[in-house]
Amino acid sequence: MSADEKIHPSRVPAKPVGEPVVIALARLANDLETLKNTFPEPLDRAALMLAVRHMHRVAMAHDQAGGYGRYVKSQQNPGGEP
Numbered sequence: 769m770s771a772d773e774k775i776h777p778s779r780v781p782a783k784p785v786g787e788p789v790v791i792a793l794a795r796l797a798n799d800l801e802t803l804k805n806t807f808p809e810p811l812d813r814a815a816l817m818l819a820v821r822h823m824h825r826v827a828m829a830h831d832q833a834g835g836y837g838r839y840v841k842s843q844q845n846p847g848g849e850p
Contacts, residue, residue, distance in 0.1 A: 779825075784834035790827050791838060797823035 784790075797820050804816035831838045 779829050780833045781830055782833075784830040787831075787834060787836040787838065790831045790834065790836055793823055793827040793830075794838065797827065 800816060800823070801820045804813050804820070807813050807816065828839045
């Protein structure tokens with residue numbers, strides 16, 4: 769998930785979770801992305817990839833709303849762990 773993606777204004781939460789929660793969710797998404805490759809079935813991997821995308825989108829929305837800057841535009845780590 770790239771930090772260049774825009775969060776739709778209707779998706780920005782009115783009350784963001786704390787920065788430690790954003791960091792934890794991003795790490796869980798990254799761990800799940802790694803684990804998905806151990807599943808032999810393509811449908812399982814696809815479902816897990818979708819979950820990873822949703823988790824990063826939620827984390828990015830809360831990061832943006834809280835102004836934490838964990839998901840920053842960077843050429844050094846595009847789409848990687850914040």
